[in-house]
Amino acid sequence: MSAARRARNPARSNQPAAATPLSDDLLTENGPADVTERAFGSANRNRLLDQYFATRGPIKPGEAWEHAYRLLLWIDRTIGLAHCYESDKCQPGRHWYPRSLAFHGWLAERLGSTPATLKDDVDWLFRNVTAGLDALVLAASKSTMVQKQRAPYAGQGFPEPGEDPKLLAIVHDALQEWLPAKLPDSVERSLVERIQTHINQENKRKNLIGEGFEDTLAAILRRIPGLAKRYDIRTRQVLHEIPGFNPVRKGQKERKVDLVLIRKPDGRRTLVTAKWSVRADREEQFTADFRDYSRAENRSEDFDYILVTNEFDPARLKRACEVRVENALMLTSVVHVQPQGPLVAYQDAVHHKNWSAPHVYKHIQTGRLTSLEGWITNLTA
DNA sequence: TTTCGTACTTGTTTGGTGAC
DNA sequence: GTCACCAAACAAGTACGAAA
Numbered sequence: 026m027s028a029a030r031r032a033r034n035p036a037r038s039n040q041p042a043a044a045t046p047l048s049d050d051l052l053t054e055n056g057p058a059d060v061t062e063r064a065f066g067s068a069n070r071n072r073l074l075d076q077y078f079a080t081r082g083p084i085k086p087g088e089a090w091e092h093a094y095r096l097l098l099w100i101d102r103t104i105g106l107a108h109c110y111e112s113d114k115c116q117p118g119r120h121w122y123p124r125s126l127a128f129h130g131w132l133a134e135r136l137g138s139t140p141a142t143l144k145d146d147v148d149w150l151f152r153n154v155t156a157g158l159d160a161l162v163l164a165a166s167k168s169t170m171v172q173k174q175r176a177p178y179a180g181q182g183f184p185e186p187g188e189d190p191k192l193l194a195i196v197h198d199a200l201q202e203w204l205p206a207k208l209p210d211s212v213e214r215s216l217v218e219r220i221q222t223h224i225n226q227e228n229k230r231k232n233l234i235g236e237g238f239e240d241t242l243a244a245i246l247r248r249i250p251g252l253a254k255r256y257d258i259r260t261r262q263v264l265h266e267i268p269g270f271n272p273v274r275k276g277q278k279e280r281k282v283d284l285v286l287i288r289k290p291d292g293r294r295t296l297v298t299a300k301w302s303v304r305a306d307r308e309e310q311f312t313a314d315f316r317d318y319s320r321a322e323n324r325s326e327d328f329d330y331i332l333v334t335n336e337f338d339p340a341r342l343k344r345a346c347e348v349r350v351e352n353a354l355m356l357t358s359v360v361h362v363q364p365q366g367p368l369v370a371y372q373d374a375v376h377h378k379n380w381s382a383p384h385v386y387k388h389i390q391t392g393r394l395t396s397l398e399g400w401i402t403n404l405t406a
Numbered sequence: 407t408t409t410c411g412t413a414c415t416t417g418t419t420t421g422g423t424g425a426c
Numbered sequence: 427g428t429c430a431c432c433a434a435a436c437a438a439g440t441a442c443g444a445a446a
Binding site: 108111112113230231232233234235236238281300301302304307 | 414415416417418419420
């Protein structure tokens with residue numbers, strides 16, 4: 026990467042970067058001054074992570090999962106419970122609803138919260154990313170630039186941004202008994218815009234969970250006493266920039282590793298694939314990545330290949346623990362943010378011999394499926 | 407500097423199969 | 427009929443690199 030490009034994309038330099046200021050045009054009088062144009066981008070994520078940890082001091086291995094959940098775990102708005110599985114299967118009456126209830130209650134207790142207030146104790150990163158974004162989006166629709174763009178069409182009845190007659194009808198229908206009079210048009214538009222912005226922001230969460238999970242893990246590891254001194258910790262590292270790996274052949278695509286830990290005393294390399302959740306297509310990717318890493322390795326030395334995940338599905342966890350390459354387990358370790366979570370969720374299924382849950386229970390017992398705490402403790406040993 | 411295409415991440419939606 | 431499990435298509439956003 027050129028120096029000029031690195032300057033334009035400070036996040037890729039692995040160095041904390043200052044937030045990019047917004048143009049004045051997008052700021053309201055009361056608008057946020059510190060919201061970046063790339064609110065979900067690396068620079069803003071790391072700025073917020075620094076802010077989150079600024080008052081918290083060093084982290085003990087046993088606290089790592091709490092920080093991961095406080096930062097990233099969210100409440101599924103359709104059921105009001107902590108998200109642990111696909112939304113459709115968690116709806117009331119379906120088989121993951123009681124499991125979501127169990128997990129929600131357990132988590133509230135463990136975080137010193139209550140089932141009612143847990144929503145305020147998790148999802149810190151997303152709530153802070155979007156805190157100013159709502160105002161920003163609403164301000165953008167009224168900015169001088171927008172007024173200028175609409176000027177040639179003034180008075181021709183063009184729809185205003187955010188007009189949604191159906192949504193408005195729902196609001197009116199629900200509130201007609203309590204509304205003394207029709208709301209002014211400007212109030213109606215503002216209300217609809219705020220509702221739409223609120224819903225749209227939720228759709229952006231997945232973008233924070235992706236690289237945000239990698240950044241959160243790195244931020245936690247760097248704050249474990251002694252770990253940052255002992256390991257070189259890098260996120261989204263190009264494979265050939267890791268000691269002992271060849272560059273890709275000409276014409277082939279560069280490989281990046283989600284998280285890399287290089288032990289300073291002996292150069293032992295730990296390649297981490299961080300996936301908040303797992304799907305079948307991503308499982309295939311684990312194997313493809315591992316084969317590429319193995320082919321590129323040029324020291325003839327072992328390296329560790331670790332999956333860190335928050336997947337709750339027992340079948341997917343089981344497969345991750347058991348996937349083999351050339352008659353050996355492919356993953357050195359499978360790390361779950363907090364294995365007690367899945368166990369609490371599907372305790373009803375751990376004795377069902379034909380399901381995957383008992384296998385997951387066994388993998389946890391044997392240490393094949395370990396916790397964030399267990400993995401970090403092992404790193405510091 | 408801006409625009410566009412591509413690659414990548416995530417969760418959601420939809421639909422299917424097989425066991426019980 | 428219910429549930430676990432599987433798979434593909436999709437949606438939304440970030441980031442990179444090339445071209446204009």
